Amino acid sequence: GAVVSQHPSWVICKSGTSVKIECRSLDFQATTMFWYRQFPKQSLMLMATSNEGSKATYEQGVEKDKFLINHASLTLSTLTVTSAHPEDSSFYICSAEGSNNSPLHFGNGTRLTVT
């Protein structure tokens, strides 16, 4: 089945630094990828839609300059949390869409802790 790989699975960084999270579709081409954030005991919140070769579309309230998204190829999207602060600590999850009407497949998430 379709596999989405996310890396790293966890990261600890100091406040003020930037962290890059990678999302790869391993066995299919993903024209569209989605980035979510999930706080403890809460549901997933959609942050942005990443389209290959074009700018990402951010959901209302998500700072595009803080959460930089790059989708340079059909198999890779990256999310960079810039100038991270403790309130950015969360579980970040990506998903990828293959063909129309095929189910979205999710990565296993990245646990970010900012100290």
Next chain:
Amino acid sequence: LAKTTQPISMDSYEGQEVNITCSHNNIATNDYITWYQQFPSQGPRFIIQGYKTKVTNEVASLFIPADRKSSTLSLPRVSLSDTAVYYCLVVAGAGSSNTGKLIFGQGTTLQVKP
């Protein structure tokens, strides 16, 4: 995208059949329904999706009435490992500007007891 409503939590015992119902009154003609399962600290895992009537796969069944304003996920003979959060989502079909976009509600936390 149509909003979904489902129970916050459910309890069951091993070996029982569990039915989780989700309402989506504003579902559009081209939308379809999909269900995901999530364990702690993992990404959601696809369970099943359907457009109408009944869909069955190796892990679950999905029942969708004719008006499509609700759907029921049926898990046969649950085990302890089925303890998880289950999300019901409405997905915009092909041709929509929201195609593929999944908006998660609160989900149903299923607790399976021995």
